[in-house]
Amino acid sequence: MRTYSVHHTQPTPQATADYADGAVFVREGFAVFAFLFHFFWFLYHRMWLVFVLYLAVSVAASVAIDLIGLNPLSGLIAATAINLIVGFEANDLRRWTLARKGYDLIAVVRARSLIEAEEKYFSWVLAQANEGEIGSPAAPHNRPGVVSFAPLKPQAGEDDVVGLFPRPEGSA
Numbered sequence: 001m002r003t004y005s006v007h008h009t010q011p012t013p014q015a016t017a018d019y020a021d022g023a024v025f026v027r028e029g030f031a032v033f034a035f036l037f038h039f040f041w042f043l044y045h046r047m048w049l050v051f052v053l054y055l056a057v058s059v060a061a062s063v064a065i066d067l068i069g070l071n072p073l074s075g076l077i078a079a080t081a082i083n084l085i086v087g088f089e090a091n092d093l094r095r096w097t098l099a100r101k102g103y104d105l106i107a108v109v110r111a112r113s114l115i116e117a118e119e120k121y122f123s124w125v126l127a128q129a130n131e132g133e134i135g136s137p138a139a140p141h142n143r144p145g146v147v148s149f150a151p152l153k154p155q156a157g158e159d160d161v162v163g164l165f166p167r168p169e170g171s172a
Helices: 017-022 032-036 038-044 048-068 072-100 114-131
Strands: 002-008 024-027 104-111 146-148
Touching: 002 072, 002 114, 024 072, 024 114, 032 038, 032 072, 038 048, 038 072, 048 072, 072 104, 104 114, 114 146
Parallel strands: none
Antiparallel strands: 002 024, 002 104, 104 146
């Protein structure tokens, strides 16, 4: 079974065709195509900043190897190591890029394929819409394989405190 994270610009799921078109599923794990065809993979997924950073790291590694005077085999090993790191981190970089573009993590789906993950997620969205529970976290027993990360609304009167301190600074 594979794990897919579901990202969308709308924080609460809706049972509409427009909502379905905007959902992005990102698979967890090693990205073989990013390892083999990194330039094309970054451009295909519109990861412009990551592409530029990868290009800068590759050029810097190449220049450093030339300045140090290592043999060409060292350059090949360094390039392979960089590409291996890219393969392992590519989907995380894609999630980071989506977050920068305003996408929120909505759910995590366990499925055998992308098609099955989409079926599970959208059947969960339709079931939530029919039950009138959209916007509330899904109970694991409602839809096997789907965990919702719909944002919870803060209770009225709660303080916006981050950290270990019980009260905001300056209040008694």
